[in-house]
Amino acid sequence: MTRLRGGGLRRGPLPPLLLLLWLLLASLPLLALLSRVEAGEALGALGRVLAQERTRRALGFGLLQAGGSALVALLFGLPGAWFVSHYRFPGRRLLVSLAALPFSFPPVLMALGFVIWFGRGGLLNAALQGIFSLDEAPLRLLYTTGGLCLAQGLYNFPLVLDLVGGAWKRLPARTTEAARSLGAGRTRAFLGISLPALAPSLVEATSYAFLFSFFSFVVVLVLGPPGLSNAETEIWRLLRLEGNLEAAAGLALAQSATALALLGLLSLASLGLARNSRVSGEGRALMSPRGAALPVLVGYALVLALAFLGPLVSVLLGSFAGRRSLAATALPSLAAWGSLVSGASLPRALASTLLTALPSALLATLLGLLLGGLLRHRRGILDALANFPLAVSAVVTAAGWRLLFPEGGIVVLILIQALTAAPFAIRSSASALASLAEEPRLAARSLGAGPLRAFFGVELRSILPLTLSSAAFAFALSAGDATTPLVLGIPDFEPLPLLVYRLIGAYRYPEACAAGLVLALISGLAFVAKEGRGGTKEEDVRGA
Amino acid sequence: MGRRPRLFTDISIAVSCLVFLVATLSCAAPPRELVILTYDSFVSEYGPGPKLAELFEKQSGIKVTWKAKGDGGQLLADLALGAKDGLTTKGADLALGLDNFLEPRALALDLFQTYKPKDLGKVPAELRIDPSNRLIPYDYGWFAIIYDSAKAKKLPASLDELASPAFKGQLILMDPRSSTPGLGFLAWTRSVYGTNWEDYWKRLAPSVLAMPAGWDAGYGLFLAGEAPFVLSYTTSPAYHKEVEGSDRYKVLPLPEGNPRQVELAGILKGGPHRRAAELFMDFIISPEAQALLPTTQWMYPVRPEVALPAGFSAALKPAKSLEPSTEGLFEAAPRAVELVGARARQP
Numbered sequence: 010m011t012r013l014r015g016g017g018l019r020r021g022p023l024p025p026l027l028l029l030l031w032l033l034l035a036s037l038p039l040l041a042l043l044s045r046v047e048a049g050e051a052l053g054a055l056g057r058v059l060a061q062e063r064t065r066r067a068l069g070f071g072l073l074q075a076g077g078s079a080l081v082a083l084l085f086g087l088p089g090a091w092f093v094s095h096y097r098f099p100g101r102r103l104l105v106s107l108a109a110l111p112f113s114f115p116p117v118l119m120a121l122g123f124v125i126w127f128g129r130g131g132l133l134n135a136a137l138q139g140i141f142s143l144d145e146a147p148l149r150l151l152y153t154t155g156g157l158c159l160a161q162g163l164y165n166f167p168l169v170l171d172l173v174g175g176a177w178k179r180l181p182a183r184t185t186e187a188a189r190s191l192g193a194g195r196t197r198a199f200l201g202i203s204l205p206a207l208a209p210s211l212v213e214a215t216s217y218a219f220l221f222s223f224f225s226f227v228v229v230l231v232l233g234p235p236g237l238s239n240a241e242t243e244i245w246r247l248l249r250l251e252g253n254l255e256a257a258a259g260l261a262l263a264q265s266a267t268a269l270a271l272l273g274l275l276s277l278a279s280l281g282l283a284r285n286s287r288v289s290g291e292g293r294a295l296m297s298p299r300g301a302a303l304p305v306l307v308g309y310a311l312v313l314a315l316a317f318l319g320p321l322v323s324v325l326l327g328s329f330a331g332r333r334s335l336a337a338t339a340l341p342s343l344a345a346w347g348s349l350v351s352g353a354s355l356p357r358a359l360a361s362t363l364l365t366a367l368p369s370a371l372l373a374t375l376l377g378l379l380l381g382g383l384l385r386h387r388r389g390i391l392d393a394l395a396n397f398p399l400a401v402s403a404v405v406t407a408a409g410w411r412l413l414f415p416e417g418g419i420v421v422l423i424l425i426q427a428l429t430a431a432p433f434a435i436r437s438s439a440s441a442l443a444s445l446a447e448e449p450r451l452a453a454r455s456l457g458a459g460p461l462r463a464f465f466g467v468e469l470r471s472i473l474p475l476t477l478s479s480a481a482f483a484f485a486l487s488a489g490d491a492t493t494p495l496v497l498g499i500p501d502f503e504p505l506p507l508l509v510y511r512l513i514g515a516y517r518y519p520e521a522c523a524a525g526l527v528l529a530l531i532s533g534l535a536f537v538a539k540e541g542r543g544g545t546k547e548e549d550v551r552g553a
Numbered sequence: 554m555g556r557r558p559r560l561f562t563d564i565s566i567a568v569s570c571l572v573f574l575v576a577t578l579s580c581a582a583p584p585r586e587l588v589i590l591t592y593d594s595f596v597s598e599y600g601p602g603p604k605l606a607e608l609f610e611k612q613s614g615i616k617v618t619w620k621a622k623g624d625g626g627q628l629l630a631d632l633a634l635g636a637k638d639g640l641t642t643k644g645a646d647l648a649l650g651l652d653n654f655l656e657p658r659a660l661a662l663d664l665f666q667t668y669k670p671k672d673l674g675k676v677p678a679e680l681r682i683d684p685s686n687r688l689i690p691y692d693y694g695w696f697a698i699i700y701d702s703a704k705a706k707k708l709p710a711s712l713d714e715l716a717s718p719a720f721k722g723q724l725i726l727m728d729p730r731s732s733t734p735g736l737g738f739l740a741w742t743r744s745v746y747g748t749n750w751e752d753y754w755k756r757l758a759p760s761v762l763a764m765p766a767g768w769d770a771g772y773g774l775f776l777a778g779e780a781p782f783v784l785s786y787t788t789s790p791a792y793h794k795e796v797e798g799s800d801r802y803k804v805l806p807l808p809e810g811n812p813r814q815v816e817l818a819g820i821l822k823g824g825p826h827r828r829a830a831e832l833f834m835d836f837i838i839s840p841e842a843q844a845l846l847p848t849t850q851w852m853y854p855v856r857p858e859v860a861l862p863a864g865f866s867a868a869l870k871p872a873k874s875l876e877p878s879t880e881g882l883f884e885a886a887p888r889a890v891e892l893v894g895a896r897a898r899q900p
Contacts (some may be wrong), residue, residue, distance in 0.1 A: 062891075066891075070894075235762070236761070253633055415638060471700060498641065514593070515767075516770055516772070531877075
């Protein structure tokens, strides 16, 4: 009987070996880049690069805008977290499901929406000028660091709302009430009890928002202030415009080191905090908003509509604008759609996207199941495996693989995207499988089924809805990826995100919106399908 | 037991048919074609690319495939990369869209084949800037600062005044590393300010609203009303006059003069369709092709006998035509960008 217990493979040396292999795989592109540096004085050359002001400025700006974006995400997300965890109100479900947005609405579309909505010639300024009879556009957000942080912060706030709001909701009201009944003031109760309990989710949300913005690529390309770049865009320019492999490699090393250091710090903080908090029980019941809460809620909803929904709606409706300057459009028109379809660029882009996103989603899900199954009880290894790729830049990954397999083309693209999406799939499968009882599998084994048969026939079936969820997520991630195909530069291959990016660069905004709408639909479709199956939560997918 | 082999056979037949089909399709290459690398606006639907390709195919039966991935500087970077990795520009025959500012670096990369087109003698000598005939001119123009007369409250009287606080955040430039107008502007300032050019750029930095990678994006932002001044060509107002009947966009007269740009094309070494490329080079400076350029490219054709449209009267042939030096220009581009970044506008 002991032979069948607890999966020998899972306990042995295999998991640490897998971790090592995985880390190697994730670092391989960076190593490839470094290996191309002139062997003669590699170290000296890298040292020079790191000491250059240009490198320091890129890293500095990267950290600055990432910090600013995280701050904005918190600013928008925390009030929302408060509301969804304490009150019941119409639109609450919608607000919570917005959390899926950062992963299903590609960043390039956020950049596009931002330009159309917040630009000096944009919709918001046009509206404000009309309402208040101004002759100068009041908002000058575009191409400033603040504007960039606003765009990236808005993109990530749903994540803060979901993670912190979820944790807050699970916090039972009893504990704070007990403290209050013993004489503690409201603030004291909050600081002493609620905040420590929320800290892990706060740290997690902030670190995701920070890392996303630190490695942000297309958004910085489109919205960045003139002459400034973060490490990611600087590496790309060094590679593509200046052919300077040496400087790019040095900067990539510095960038990953910085990100790893940050991840390390955050993991430590989160571990320390988690140990001190015990969040258990069904949490609190939701009330209807009353008193001062109601106008604040309405105010918050208004701000969200202006800042967040505005850009989104701009993209969705922008494709029906006839003229180039969207603010001056009178009638809806299908001209943009017409030119994209007749030029065949849109159908071809859609086909290209499906051609690569579907296989990569499949591959990522399979990897998730296999590795998740093997690592389900090895939480430490799992976290390291899932978090490490977050410290390697997408530009470096694509550039490195391109050096290793120059003729790889679409196959390399699929592999890269699968490896990028895999950590999320691994996490969610692992947590789903870990929560399964051993008995059914053991029963199957005792009846003569081999280990694989038992796994596929029994365990997989129970977690099928969740597996489909994470497959949809992987698909959205791959379909929306603009960075990897851009850096790989596969000839005659232009998936939807690249088409949108090219059209933005050519200042053909209505057409960019049309392509963007198609992209948003196919990414979002997967999520709608997932929600329709009975609402598996985002937290399950992320394995939080 | 009997069913499995049959299914297997069916599947293998289907797969073999598919493989065969794909193989035949990919082998059936078009008989006479030409691949030309160029920049984005050349192949936009309003640009000269499609019309030139149509005319060329009618005359010679050769089909042109245009490939564009950005502005002129990006084109050169791709060519340089292709020379190193043998992959990025594989299969390309011709590069069109480099200019006199990129010429030294382009020639230094040794990518082009010498070829003297048929009518080259008819092109004025001052435009034939490559004596080795590896890069052939096909059109020219002058860079200028264009302003929106409906939005510009005050006009600077000189390049120097453009750098004053009165014009904060009002100018759209292009990245000199990836865009030919951007690089041309850098050359312009270097020729006006000499060794003090870095100081000028430091002073100019707050005036720069945006510095996108290509001319398309920059000019588009200008038309959208993001800023009242943009780096473009003296012929830009001619476009608006001819196509939109609008006098709104005008050339900013500057006492420092305007830098001349000559656009160049060259046959790439190792391209697969050498003869077709040579025919295209003859074609691009032929009167028929040159006649298409003014109203699609909005630049001056190199053949002097080609008639210009009426709208070109709005274009300022500059009082002073500059031919700035290209010495150390390419290396100065990252420095210029750095200077703008150091003083970028903060909210």
